[in-house]
Amino acid sequence: MKAAVTKVLGPKYFLTCNFMVKNIECTVYNHEFRSKILMAKANNKTVPTQLKVQDYLNAIEDPQRKEDCTRIHDMMKEITGREPKMWGTSIVGFGTYHYKYESGREGNMLMTGFSNRKQSITLYILGGLKKREELLSKLGPYKTGKSCLYIKRLSDIDLKVLKKMIEEDFKHVEEKYEIVD
Secondary structure, eight states, rough: OEEEEEEOOOSEOOOOOOOOSOEEEEEEEEETEEEEEEEEEEOOOOOOOSHHHHHHHOOOOSHHHHHHEEEEHHHHHHHHOOOOHHHHHHHTEEEEEEEOOOOOOEEEEEEEEEEEEESSSSEETTTOSSHHHHHHHHOOOOOOOOSSSEEEEGGSSSHHHHHHHHHHHHHHHHHSEEEEO
């Protein structure tokens, strides 16, 4: 959901706020020049927490899903060489990069990661899935979102292809962004 609200602040200024799914951006404009005077942004909701990754994995009730998530955890740890962190309450992330958009919005995000969801296991391929179409054609059954790969179980897919996708994506993020850790 995205919505915008504009309010006149007097003869010279007006305020525009854009309410998006994960953030709010408010900008004060000068009427005469339509230039930005002040911009305020809400913080990213996906941030590292002090929760323990092992507790998260241990809490997965379905034995097959727990085994699959543990294998993905081990694979990502091997590929990235980084210790995992919990991002929010349900995302296991590896590495952190800093992004800055042309709009001025900036923040930190996990370099790669996964989450156990009700319908599937979500893998975060943040370098983009469109670049991985050839590998996706060899992966096995999956669904996608903008930067998310949804799989039901590891036994359904080609693990060598998944590993190559994660390696390529992680390398892409390392080359494109400022790495925090």
